[in-house]
Amino acid sequence: MHCQVYDVSSYLDEHPGGDDVLLRATGKDATDEFEDAGHSKSARELMESFCIGELDPTPAIPKLEIVSKKQELEGVSQKVINLGKQYWVIPVAVGLSVVVSFLYLRKK
Numbered sequence: 001m002h003c004q005v006y007d008v009s010s011y012l013d014e015h016p017g018g019d020d021v022l023l024r025a026t027g028k029d030a031t032d033e034f035e036d037a038g039h040s041k042s043a044r045e046l047m048e049s050f051c052i053g054e055l056d057p058t059p060a061i062p063k064l065e066i067v068s069k070k071q072e073l074e075g076v077s078q079k080v081i082n083l084g085k086q087y088w089v090i091p092v093a094v095g096l097s098v099v100v101s102f103l104y105l106r107k108k
């Protein structure tokens with residue numbers, strides 16, 4: 001709540017609002033729920049005795065994938081090989097048509 005972290009585990013049985021509301025707010029920002037309940041000044045003072053720390057406002061650092069130069073080159077050469085594999089049909093088709101036209105012209 002309010003960028004602070006509270007450990008209310010020892011207060012569950014004593015909380016006048018019940019333990020269920022506290023348990024439901026565990027592990028998340030309960031600022032709105034806390035404010036909606038209209039807590040008194042003494043409740044806010046009591047709350048401070050349960051404060052265990054501050055929430056770190058810095059966003060989590062995204063995980064980066066480490067790719068070595070060698071892996072990168074291997075990826076490129078694999079792509080070229082795959083491309084070559086796909087286009088074997090063209091030279092074969094050209095070769096076949098040359099043979100067929102040669103045979104056809106020889107018959108004439």
Ligand code: HEM
Nearest residue numbers: 006008016017021025030033034037039040043046047050
């Ligand atoms: C360390 C944290 C908290 C403390 C010390 C605390 C303390 C109290 C106290 C003393 C009361 C009695 C009324 C008053 O004096 O204001 C109360 C009532 C209540 N609290 Fe909390 N509270 C805490 C957190 C929360 C949270 C996180 C929620 C909601 C998720 C919550 C929900 C309520 C509700 C619903 C009531 C009943 C209000 C009513 O009957 O009108 N409290 N609390």
